[in-house]
Amino acid sequence: MALKGRDIISIKDLSRDEIEEILKVAHRMIPIAEGSKIDRRLDGTILALAFLEPSTRTRLSFDTAAQRLGGRTITIADPTTSSVAKGETLSDTVRMLSGYADALVLRHPNEGAARLAGQMSDKPVINAGDGAGQHPTQTLTDLATIQEAHGTLSGLRVVLLGDLKYGRTVHSLAHALALFGAEITLVSPPSLKLPDEVTEHLDQMGARVHEEEQLHRALRDADVLYVTRIQKERFGDETEYAKVAGSYRIDSAILSGAKQRLIVMHPLPRLGEIAPEVDASPHAAYFRQAFLGVPVRMGLLSLVMTGKGT
Amino acid sequence: MAAPRELKITPIRNGTVIDHIGNGLSLEVLRIIGVGDLDKDSTVSVALHVRSQKMGWKDIVKVENMELSPRKVNAIALIAPTATISIIRDYKVREKRPVDLPEHIVGVARCPNPNCITNRGEPVESEFEVARRRPVVLRCVYCERQMDDFLAHLI
Numbered sequence: 001m002a003l004k005g006r007d008i009i010s011i012k013d014l015s016r017d018e019i020e021e022i023l024k025v026a027h028r029m030i031p032i033a034e035g036s037k038i039d040r041r042l043d044g045t046i047l048a049l050a051f052l053e054p055s056t057r058t059r060l061s062f063d064t065a066a067q068r069l070g071g072r073t074i075t076i077a078d079p080t081t082s083s084v085a086k087g088e089t090l091s092d093t094v095r096m097l098s099g100y101a102d103a104l105v106l107r108h109p110n111e112g113a114a115r116l117a118g119q120m121s122d123k124p125v126i127n128a129g130d131g132a133g134q135h136p137t138q139t140l141t142d143l144a145t146i147q148e149a150h151g152t153l154s155g156l157r158v159v160l161l162g163d164l165k166y167g168r169t170v171h172s173l174a175h176a177l178a179l180f181g182a183e184i185t186l187v188s189p190p191s192l193k194l195p196d197e198v199t200e201h202l203d204q205m206g207a208r209v210h211e212e213e214q215l216h217r218a219l220r221d222a223d224v225l226y227v228t229r230i231q232k233e234r235f236g237d238e239t240e241y242a243k244v245a246g247s248y249r250i251d252s253a254i255l256s257g258a259k260q261r262l263i264v265m266h267p268l269p270r271l272g273e274i275a276p277e278v279d280a281s282p283h284a285a286y287f288r289q290a291f292l293g294v295p296v297r298m299g300l301l302s303l304v305m306t307g308k309g310t
Numbered sequence: 311m312a313a314p315r316e317l318k319i320t321p322i323r324n325g326t327v328i329d330h331i332g333n334g335l336s337l338e339v340l341r342i343i344g345v346g347d348l349d350k351d352s353t354v355s356v357a358l359h360v361r362s363q364k365m366g367w368k369d370i371v372k373v374e375n376m377e378l379s380p381r382k383v384n385a386i387a388l389i390a391p392t393a394t395i396s397i398i399r400d401y402k403v404r405e406k407r408p409v410d411l412p413e414h415i416v417g418v419a420r421c422p423n424p425n426c427i428t429n430r431g432e433p434v435e436s437e438f439e440v441a442r443r444r445p446v447v448l449r450c451v452y453c454e455r456q457m458d459d460f461l462a463h464l465i
C-alpha cells in the first residue's frame with residue numbers, strides 16, 4: 001500500500017483498504033501511546049506542525065504522536081507571532097517548512113489550504129483541519145473508536161445527532177461510514193439538516209441513510225450515537241436554541257432504551273450536549289475517542305513518513 | 311443561389327463564429343472573448359434575438375481574424391453550453407464543434423466561497439472539476455464548494 005509520501009488532505013482521498021490499513025497500524029500503536037512499549041521508528045525525523053490557526057488539542061495530539069515514536073517536531077503554534085503575521089503567503093510558509101522538515105501537519109483557517117499546501121510542498125502534508133473544510137485525522141479517530149468498540153465497521157447502525165449542517169466532522173464521518181456499508185440515521189432540527197450536497201453524495205455511494213425525528217426511536221437499535229456540538233450562533237434567538245439543545249441532550253434516561261453495546265461519541269469539547277452522569281456509563285466512548293487520536297496519528301505518521309506498518 | 315437565411319451580417323473571410331448562444335448571453339460571450347484585445351482591423355458582429363429552429367431564440371457572435379484559446383472556449387461552455395464554434399477560413403466553415411466542458415476547468419471562474427484559499431492572495435489559479443453535467447455543477451478542487459451560477463463568478 002502506497003501511503004508513504006502521500007498527502008492526507010481529505011478522507012475522500014483514502015480508499016477503504018487504505019483506511020483499514022491505517023486503523024490496523026493505529027491499533028498496534030496503542031501500547032506505545034500508553035507508554036508500556038517503546039518504538040522509536042521516527043527517530044531522526046522532524047515533523048513540522050504549522051498551526052496557522054490555533055488548536056491546542058489537535059496540535060498536542062500530533063506532537064505527542066511524533067514524540068512517542070522518537071520523532072522531533074518544530075512548531076508554529078501562534079500565527080500572530082510568526083512570519084505569517086507579516087503577511088507571508090501560505091505557499092511561501094509551506095515551501096520554507098518543507099525545506100526544514102520531513103513532513104508537515106497543517107491547520108489553517110481557510111478551506112482548501114491543505115490541498116494547496118500539498119501542491120506547494122515536496123514533503124507530505126497532513127491536513128489537521130482547514131476552516132470549515134476537511135479534518136481527516138478526526139474522522140480516522142472516530143472510525144478507530146467505533147472499530148475498537150464493535151470489532152468492525154461494517155453493518156453497524158449509526159445515529160448522527162445535532163448540527164448536521166455545519167458540523168464538518170459528521171460530513172466526513174458519514175462518507176467513511178458509507179464506504180463501510182453502515183446504516184446511517186440522521187436526527188437534527190430542521191434548520192440544521194445535512195446539506196443536500198452531502199445527501200446526494202451519500203446517495204451516489206449507495207449508502208443507506210434515513211432521517212428520524214424522534215431521538216429515542218432512532219436509538220432503539222443503534223450501535224453508535226455520534227453527538228455534535230450545537231452552537232448558539234446558529235440560532236436566531238435564545239429560546240429556540242434552548243429548546244433544541246434541551247431536546248437533544250443525552251442523559252441516562254434517554255439511553256435507558258438503547259442497546260447495551262451502544263457507544264456514545266462526541267468530538268469534544270462538549271457544551272452540555274451530554275450530561276456528566278453518562279460519563280460513568282459503559283456507553284461513554286468520548287474520552288476513549290480523545291485518547292485514540294494519538295495512536296491514530298502515530299499510525300498515520302508511521303505510514304506516511306516511513307512506509308512502515310507493523 | 312439563395313443566401314443562407316442566417317447570414318444577416320456580412321460574411322467574414324477568416325475568423326470564428328459562435329452560434330447557438332442562449333438568448334441574451336452574447337454580451338457575456340463578448341466579455342469572455344475580450345473584444346478590446348482584438349486586432350484593430352477586425353470586425354465583431356453580434357446578432358441578438360435570432361430565430362432558431364432548435365432553440366427558439368438565440369444569439370450569434372462573429373469575430374474576424376481570431377481563434378479562441380481553450381480557456382475562453384471553456385468559459386463560453388460554462389455560460390452558453392449550447393453554443394457551437396465554427397472556424398471560418400476563406401469564407402468557408404472549416405471546422406464546427408459544440409463547446410465542450412473538460413473535466414477540469416482552470417482559471418476561468420472564481421470560487422464562490424470567500425473563505426476558499428484560492429480567494430486569499432495565494433499564487434494559485436482557481437480550479438474546478440465537473441460535479442454534474444446537464445445542468446452543469448462545478449466543484450472547487452480546493453474547498454470542495456459547489457457552484458452553478460457561473461455568470462457571477464467569471465474571471
Ligand SMILES: Nc1ncnc2c1ncn2[C@@H]1O[C@H](COP(=O)(O)OP(=O)(O)OP(=O)(O)O)[C@@H](O)[C@H]1O
Pocket residue numbers: 314316317320321322323327329370372394396398401402403406
Ligand atoms: N463566411 C461566413 N461568414 C460569417 N459567418 C459564417 C460564414 N460561413 C458560415 N457562417 C456561420 O457559421 C455557422 C456555421 O455555419 P453552417 O453553414 O455550418 O451553418 P448551419 O448550416 O446553420 O449549421 P447549424 O446546424 O450549426 O446551425 C452559422 O452560424 C453560419 O451562419
Ligand SMILES: [Mg+2]
Pocket residue numbers: 316
Ligand atoms: Mg443554423
Ligand SMILES: [Zn+2]
Pocket residue numbers: 112421422423426427428450451452453454455
Ligand atoms: Zn474553493
